[in-house]
Every structure is written in structure tokens, then in C-alpha cells.
Amino acid sequence: MKIKKIESFVLNDKLSKSFYFSQWEYKERVCCLVKITTDNGEYGWGEGYGPANIIKAGIDFLKPILIGMNIIDNEVIWSKMYARTLDYARKGVLMASVSAIDVAIWDLKGKLLNLPVSRLLGGRHREKIKPYATGLYFSSLENPSKNYENELNQYLKKGFKAIKMKIGLGIETDLKNIHYVRKVIGNDIKLMVDANHAYSFLESIELSKKMEKYDIYWFEEPLSPEFYKQYRELKEKTTIPISSGECEYLRFGFHQLLENQSVDIIQPDICSCGGITEAKRISNLASTYGIDLIPHTWGSGLGIYVALNFMSNLEPNPTRLIDKDLYVEYDQTENKIREELILPKLKIKDGYIEVPSKPGLGIDINEEKMDSFKI
Numbered sequence: 001m002k003i004k005k006i007e008s009f010v011l012n013d014k015l016s017k018s019f020y021f022s023q024w025e026y027k028e029r030v031c032c033l034v035k036i037t038t039d040n041g042e043y044g045w046g047e048g049y050g051p052a053n054i055i056k057a058g059i060d061f062l063k064p065i066l067i068g069m070n071i072i073d074n075e076v077i078w079s080k081m082y083a084r085t086l087d088y089a090r091k092g093v094l095m096a097s098v099s100a101i102d103v104a105i106w107d108l109k110g111k112l113l114n115l116p117v118s119r120l121l122g123g124r125h126r127e128k129i130k131p132y133a134t135g136l137y138f139s140s141l142e143n144p145s146k147n148y149e150n151e152l153n154q155y156l157k158k159g160f161k162a163i164k165m166k167i168g169l170g171i172e173t174d175l176k177n178i179h180y181v182r183k184v185i186g187n188d189i190k191l192m193v194d195a196n197h198a199y200s201f202l203e204s205i206e207l208s209k210k211m212e213k214y215d216i217y218w219f220e221e222p223l224s225p226e227f228y229k230q231y232r233e234l235k236e237k238t239t240i241p242i243s244s245g246e247c248e249y250l251r252f253g254f255h256q257l258l259e260n261q262s263v264d265i266i267q268p269d270i271c272s273c274g275g276i277t278e279a280k281r282i283s284n285l286a287s288t289y290g291i292d293l294i295p296h297t298w299g300s301g302l303g304i305y306v307a308l309n310f311m312s313n314l315e316p317n318p319t320r321l322i323d324k325d326l327y328v329e330y331d332q333t334e335n336k337i338r339e340e341l342i343l344p345k346l347k348i349k350d351g352y353i354e355v356p357s358k359p360g361l362g363i364d365i366n367e368e369k370m371d372s373f374k375i
Contacts, residue, residue, distance in 0.1 A: 001071045001112060005037040006101070008059040010052045011300065011373035013336045020138040022168025022198035029335050031299040032056050033365070036104040038071055044108025045365055047302040048100035049272040050093045058089075058097025066101070071112060074105045078277040091249040095274060102275025103306055103361075110360035117306075117361055121280060121313035126323065128352035129311050131330040132162035132192065136181065144169055145177045152184045155332065159348040162190035162217065162327060168198030171207050182214045194220035197247075201230045208238035218243045218265055231262035243267050246296035250274050251281045258289045269296040270310060271303045283314055292317060297329045301338035304330060304346060305361045312355040328353065340369050 013029045020026070032052035037043040048055035062081055069077050081098045089095050110117045118124050133155040138144035155163055165181055167174040174193075182191060193216055199207065204222040211219070218241040223230050225247040235242045243265035248254055250273065257263055266286055270279045279295070286293045293314060297303040307328050316323050330346070330353075331338070339345070343364050346353055356362025 002039050003036060003066050003069050003071065004039045005035075006059065006063045006066060007035045007037075008056045008100075009033045009035070009370065010056050010375045011337055011341075011370065012052075012375050013373055015334050017139075017334070019333060020141065020144065021166045022196045026137075026333075029337055031337060032059070032100065033300060033302070033370075034059050034100045034104050035365075036101065036108055038108065038112070042108060042111055044104040044106070044111060044360060045302060045363065046100040046102065046104030046107065046275075047271050047299055047306075048096035049269045049296075049298055049303065050096040054093045055096050055100060058094040059100060061094075062097060062101060071105060071108050074102070074109055075277060077105060078102055078275065091253060095249045096272040099271050099273065099275040099278075102277050103271060103302075106276045107360040107363075114359050116355075116357055116359060117276065117309040118312040118355055121276070121310065124312040124355060125314065125316060126312055126326065126355070128354050129308055129328045130161060130325045130351055131346075131348060131353050132164055132190070132327050133158070133160040133332045134164045134194075134329050135332040136163070136165035136177075137333060138166065138169070144173075145180070148177070148181060149184055152181065156185065156189070159351050160189075160330075161351040162192065164192040164194055164220070164329070166196070167193045167207075168195045171203060171210070174207060175210055178211060178214050178216075187215065190217040191215065192217045192220060195222045197221050197224045199223060201227070201234065204230075204234050205237050208234065208240050212239055216240045220244065220267070221246065228256055228260040228262045231257075232260050235262065235264065241265055243294070245273075248273065250278055251285055254282045255285060258285060258291060263291070265292045265294055267294055267296045269298070269303070270306050271297075271299065276306065276310060279310055280313075283310075287315060287317060290317065294327050295329065298331060299338075301335070301342040301346070302361070302363060302365075304328065305342070305356060305363045308353060308355050309361060337373055341366050341373070
């Protein structure tokens with residue numbers, strides 16, 4: 001059960017058409033996967049969220065200190081990586097390298113023990129999670145909201161009961177688009193908005209107040225992740241729940257968000273915040289503040305399986321006879337890596353995705369297909 005080999009892969013797929021969000025243009029999908037193999041030939045997969053080439057360099061940096069360590073000792077492995085990177089990686093891309101390795105170790109540990117990660121974490125509180133479609137990116141700079149109706153109808157046909165749209169084009173343009181989307185989907189579909197920190201404090205207040213009539217389920221990352229006190233003040237001035245955290249790292253970073261009462265929902269990306277090991281600690285911290293946790297996901301699709309296993313184990317908040325639905329992010333933008341590499345493919349049934357029951361994360365990678373995406 002000792003680590004024999006650590007391999008990292010940068011995968012790239014050119015998009016048929018670029019899309020935009022409030023910060024920049026996407027012309028391609030790029031991600032970094034890691035495969036860890038033991039001395040008995042078993043293997044596990046992980047992924048890091050962020051600039052893929054830098055994540056790969058971080059994995060290569062950590063590799064020498066991990067070879068020979070026992071997979072069962074996942075917390076010892078995590079602590080060794082944390083200690084080796086503490087001086088210059090308390091936040092940022094190198095922590096995504098730690099996360100990728102940690103995720104692969106959990107996948108591998110589950111396979112070795114013949115248990116899904118959800119069970120290894122302590123058991124399942126739920127067997128299915130409700131996905132929300134992340135989409136409605138901007139199709140062009142000239143006409144950002146082109147084809148919204150066609151895209152929305154596709155999501156509804158797939159069975160999504162919640163949709164998150166991108167905003168950040170300016171208050172009036174955003175309000176016009178939100179009004180249009182709500183009109184198309186009706187009042188029974190939950191609608192979230194994500195600004196990707198495009199707004200100032202005063203703009204966020206103005207927009208949030210004007211959005212309230214559209215029954216927004218949450219307002220994601222309105223402000224720069226640096227402004228903890230501004231988040232708190234904004235939260236106090238709107239009835240819309242405020243969410244953030246995809247740019248936050250480790251339990252220490254999330255403690256700042258929680259201690260400052262900055263948000264109603266924290267959104268760690270498990271593939272960058274410190275992996276499953278640290279996400280478990282973050283969830284325990286969130287529970288002491290009574291704050292909901294809804295992971296951010298992006299990349300190859302592996303992160304969705306990570307989130308499903310993790311969210312199955314989240315304790316109810318609050319406990320009651322009929323538990324509330326938890327939501328998992330399911331990116332719907334063009335991504336051949338997600339659609340062709342990860343097995344099995346995710347299925348939505350009656351508005352839910354079932355939590356995987358196979359050992360580890362419940363996935364495998366089509367390695368023959370992966371060759372066509374390698375850089």
C-alpha cells in the first residue's frame with residue numbers, strides 16, 4: 001500500500017467557440033490530473049483547480065517526499081505536504097497541487113479498502129444531490145446574452161431545477177439579462193448569479209437591492225475575495241444570500257470568512273482549498289458557525305465526483321425530519337475532456353444525481369482517450 005509512482009498530466013482541448021465571463025475569455029479547456037500508483041499496482045486519480053502547468057510543477061516538486069509513504073496514512077501525507085509548502089503556499093496554486101494529490105490518495109484508499117470515499121469520510125447522510133447548471137456565460141463581447149433562451153431550454157430538458165448565470169457586465173445590463181432569464185425559466189426554477197468579483201462595494205449594494213424582486217437564490221462572489229469586511233456589510237444590506245470561497249484556501253482562510261460573518265454560504269473548491277482532507281476540516285468549521293457549504297467545481301469533471309462523495313457526508317444543517325436539498329455545481333459549458341474522459345458519465349434523474357457507490361471516487365479515466373488531450 002505504499003506510493004510507488006506519481007504521474008501528472010496536463011490536458012488541453014481547444015473550444016469550437018470562445019466564451020467569456022466578467023474577467024476574461026476562455027478559448028480552451030486546460031486541466032491537470034494526477035495518477036498515484038501503489039506497489040501492488042492499484043491507482044487513484046486526482047485533479048487540481050487552477051493553472052494546469054503550474055499545478056503540474058507543484059506536483060513534481062512534492063513527488064520526492066511522498067514516494068514510499070503508506071496510502072492509509074492520508075492525514076500524515078497531507079501534513080507532510082503542508083509542512084513542505086507552508087513557507088510559500090498558504091494560499092494559491094501550490095495548494096491546488098497538494099489538493100490534487102490528496103484527492104488521488106482518497107480515491108486510492110477507497111479502492112484499497114473497497115469503500116466509496118463517502119463512507120470513508122464517516123458515512124452518508126444522503127444518497128442523492130441536486131445539481132445546478134452553471135452556464136449562461138457571455139457568447140461574445142458584441143452581444144453577450146445571445147442565445148440565452150436556447151441554452152436555458154437545454155438545461156430544463158436535461159432536468160435541472162436550478163441554474164446559475166454569469167453577470168458582471170454592468171448593473172443595467174445585468175438586470176436586463178436577469179429579468180429575461182427569470183421570464184424564460186419561470187418561478188419554479190432556482191436562479192443564482194455569479195459576478196466573479198466584478199463589482200465594487202457600492203455597486204454590489206445597488207445591484208443586490210435591484211435584484212431582490214427576481215428571487216435570487218444566492219449572489220456569488222460580488223466583491224474581490226480580499227474584502228472580508230465589505231462582504232459582511234453587503235450581507236447586512238440585502239435579503240439575497242451572499243456566497244464566496246472559490247478563491248479561498250485552507251481552514252485558516254475560511255476561518256477569516258466565517259469569523260468576519262462575511263457570507264451566508266462558503267464555496268471551497270476541494271481541488272484547490274486543500275483537498276478532501278482539508279475540506280472535511282473546513283466543513284466542521286462551517287458547522288460551528290451554522291453556515292452552509294456548497295463546493296465550487298470546474299475542470300475535467302472529476303471534481304464533481306469529489307463533491308458528490310463529500311456532500312453526501314455533510315451533516316444536516318439544521319437537523320430535521322425532512323432534510324433540505326444540497327446543491328452540487330455542474331458546469332455545462334463546452335468541455336470534451338469532461339464528456340469523454342471521466343467514466344461513468346453523470347446522469348440526472350428526477351432533478352438529482354445519485355452519489356457514487358463504487359470504491360474510491362466511483363470513477364475511472366479513459367486513458368486511451370486521455371492521450372488525445374495531452375500537451
